[in-house]
Amino acid sequence: MTTDPRTEPRREQLLNAADRVVQREGPSASMNAIAAEAGITKPILYRHFGDRNGLIGALTERHTAGLLAAVRAALNEPLERRDRVEHVLDVYLAAIESRPQVYRLLTHPEPGDPTGAGNALAPALRQIAEEITRAIQQQIDLGRDGPLLSETWGRSITGMVLAAGDWWLETRPCPRARMVQALADLLWGRLSAAADLPPMLAAPEA
């Protein structure tokens, strides 16, 4: 397929260079910077990857594989449902924690990609969403609404964990385990189960 035995090793080297640059400068690293890091000039990059999206795509595929496999495995662990969910959450948070720049690249698709522009979910995350959808469909009985609910929830949960994970990475408000609990609690309907608070008096002016 794409693994031409003559071409592939150089491709790997170039991707390694790109990886280093992204690790250092974040996902908006320029093609010039990547070429320089690889010790060459731009046209070679374009020969190998077509355009910037091609490069970034190849770069993300590398890491996506790992993340996706980890999430998929977690989704199929033979655990109680709650424990399984917690495990999935923990796997995701551990991943973004270990290499933030890389996972920012995976989770925050940069610029003007005409491919379904304006999506909240990057390709890697769409794959995760699909994985969650599949898991729900296979594991949980939702009656006739199953297909719609599982698809909706797959996207929803992915977006929820994405936003929560970003915020957690930035502000580190608590250890990972506690974050896992907070998210699982939300999915477990604790928001609906908790007691009401008495309505506020007139708000104290500050």
Next chain:
Amino acid sequence: MTTDPRTEPRREQLLNAADRVVQREGPSASMNAIAAEAGITKPILYRHFGDRNGLIGALTERHTAGLLAAVRAALNEPLERRDRVEHVLDVYLAAIESRPQVYRLLTHPEPGDPTGAGNALAPALRQIAEEITRAIQQQIDLGRDGPLLSETWGRSITGMVLAAGDWWLETRPCPRARMVQALADLLWGRLSAAADLPPMLAAPEA
């Protein structure tokens, strides 16, 4: 303050032009295009707004006000909790449905803003998240974990609705009311309450 009575009317005109362009071309409209739409040239835009971020910032603030007010009002409706949540969801989905391009601008901050780069949540959405956090804190008794949970959940719910809303706008898998139900069901823990499905047989090789 920023409302210089001499400068402000022109600002409004320019923002109107920018609005039209964004409505037509999406959030990645160029400064040249906006200037042309306003019948002028670039430097004037830069005099008024400093840089591109300034312009789109001013543009978003306009619309943010409306969306935020609507969400805030919905969060404080005197309804049963479930009805209130459904109402908030409906308000948000109705908003993004009515003017997708504008709300894409609000919800998908374009590119290389060094200001807290790589955030999942645009400024407008962060404000919504804070609003949700506040509502949870004021209305629901979560015990000692209240502060952490409400903050986490504010971000999480925002991200969840963002992702779900984007997907819904793209694929329109169901009417709005059904989407509202699906999301409320998720928050109400239906994922945890539903029955297990019998474990799959060996996967059929495809």
Next chain:
DNA sequence: CTGCGCTGTTACCTCCGGTAACATGGCGGC
């Protein structure tokens, strides 16, 4: 009338993604 502040212009800079055209060097077939 003079000066100030806003309006507007043309022309330019820098940097980015992307491309054309050309030069080099190893390696298999004849």
Next chain:
DNA sequence: GCCGCCATGTTACCGGAGGTAACAGCGCAG
């Protein structure tokens, strides 16, 4: 041995983005 292929690499360029100087009219206070 020689030839041609193909990947490697180069320099130089294009178009368009954001952004900035420098200059030209205009309206209105003093």
